[in-house]
Every structure is written in structure tokens, then in C-alpha cells.
Amino acid sequence: MANIAAKRIKREFKEVMKSEEVAGGDIKLELVNDCWTELQGEIAGPPDTPYEGGTFLLEIKVPETYPFNPPKIRFMTKIWHPNVSSATGAICLDILKDQWAAALTLRTVLLSIQALLSAAEPNDPQDAVVAKQYRENPQLFNMTARHWTNIYAGGPTSVWEFNQKVQRLLDMGIDEHQARVALSTYDWELERATEQLFC
Amino acid sequence: MAETSEAKASASAPGGDAGGEEEKRDERMLECNICLDTARDAVVSMCGHLFCWPCLHQWLETRPSRQVCPVCKAAISREKVIPLYGRGNTKQEDPRNKVPPRPAGQRTEPESNSGFPGFGFGEGFHMSFGIGAFPFGVFTSTFNFGDPRPSAAPRGTAQYEEEQFLSKIFLWVAILFVLWLIFA
């Protein structure tokens, strides 16, 4: 790994550890390997959002050309958000692409991703299905996001109705996550979700 | 939206033991915004952000089509950075043939009486006219006339006499020129 990348990550790591966001439990950063090329981030779901109370893990890969090119970051925790792929966890955030600036750090990037959870940008979606629901049925979107936070990120709000519907599909021998995706995609209409799963 | 929380976060630096923190903050002022190390071959952008020249150069090379400051995203270019020279700048840096030398500082001469173009005086001729304030510069020169500057030839020598003579001729030429300007 290029010297400057490893050196900078080491420095950033130390700084993050001393930051008040880490002290306050907002973000976390852990090393995955010894050569400073892969880290694991963690952000707390922001208050007053469907993600509140959840803990979201992020995979961080540091390219050899860091900090001249952005780190590659994706959600490892499944999340229902217009700017995050519900399938792969890929994030659509300008600073991780063409708006990257070399002075940004892992700390500021993690905080930006956290801010993205508070303020989605449905006009620049990563997941078209989620974005459509966000625009057309915000209340259902909120419930779905809360449900996902409960199931995958340890959030406190369990949505009984949704759990029941997922269970119905489970009983038909469908994989749990697949069932949840189908139901979320078809606005929790059991019939349409089933149809899609068996066609 | 991202910027808001970022600004909030950086505004309140983590508290700690006062002395050490102070010192660290002082040090941080001289850190390159790209490698986060103490800036070497330091340059500063027009927006006031500090970088190592090799770091900034690599940043500009990485995105030739989008040349912005890595900190504030203001427009930036190789021509518009200012190198910073501290004391004792004699230390040899390790040669990085990939990185071109830092752009040179631009040294603007302090304001002074500039030569009158078109009159082609010889070197050492001490009388000059400020073209900016012409014709007032002429009179300024007139009043300074009897007070040769230190660079002038020593009094009494042939050169001194010659300079005085030329000065007088020139003064009359200048006065005639002014009169011509007024009455023509």
C-alpha cells in the first residue's frame, strides 16, 4: 500500500478514536486488517428518523490512491433507504464519488453518511424502488425503514403486522430476507409479493 | 446537509488537558490538508489552505478536469498557489522526480519611480520621472533636483558635471513638453 495512504489512515484512526463522536457513541471505527486497507465503521441511526436506535455497520476499503481517491464504503447492515441499495448496501453519496475532496477524512465521511440517513435525497436514488415508495407513500416508507432497522440493526420498534406477513411467506418455504424484500417492494401487499416470488 | 454536521463537529474540538491540546492545535495549523503531516515544500491556495506541494500536485493530477481546493472546493490551479518559505530553507528534500519543482514565488518590485519609456537614458542616470502621475512627476523631480541621490557620481568629477548638465537639459525638455501639453 502506498505510504501516504497507510500513514494517513493511521493518523485518521487516532483522531477518530479521540473524537467526541466516538465518545458520544455516534460513530465507531475498527481495523479489519493489519495493513490499514480495510476498516469497519459503525454509525448510530440518527434520532427522529426511522433508523433511530439502530446500529449500522459499514465496510470501508481504502484504495492505494487514498486520499486522492475516496474510500469505498458500503452498508453491511441491511437498510431501507432511497440512497442505499437494499440488495448490496452500495451508497449513493456525492462525496464518495465525484465530489470527493482529499481533505475529507473517515470521520467526516461517516458523519456525512449519518447525515444522509437524516436527509435522504430521493431525486438521486441508489434504490429506485425505495425512492419511489419514499416519494409516493412516505408513511409506509417510514414503517418499512423502521421495520428493517428493528430486524437488521437492532432498532427498538417492532412492526407486528409486517412480522406477521413475513412469517406467512416463511411458512411457504421462502427465504426470510427474500420475503421481506418482496413485501417491502410491493408495499406489504401479501398477494402481489407472493405472485412475484412464485412467478 | 452533510456539511452542517461536519461543521458542527469540527467547531467543538475534543476537550482535554489544556497545555497539550493548545500545543497540538498550534501544530495542526501547519499540517498539510492532504497528508495531515507537517507541510513540506508548503504552498498555500488563494483560499488560504495549506498543503505540501507534492500532495497538492498529485491532487491536481488526479482530477485534471475538476481543479478544486481539497478543503473548501474553491477553484484552484497550479499557477495560483503561493509557496511559503520559512527560515533556513536550505535543507535538501529527497528528490522526487515525479513531482515537479514547486512553482516559484512571484516577487513584485516595490513602488518606485519608474523610468520614462521612450527616452532611453544611459545607466547611472539618476533623474527619473513617475509616468503614473505625469505631469506632476515632472515637478516632483524638479524639486528634488538639487539633491542628488547617493548613487549619483561624486561631486566635482567630470561625470558629475555631465550628469548635472544632462539633468538640466532633460528638465527643460520636460517643462517644454508640459507646456506643449497645456497649450497645444
Ligand SMILES: [Zn+2]
Ligand atoms: Zn502533504
Ligand SMILES: [Zn+2]
Ligand atoms: Zn480552500
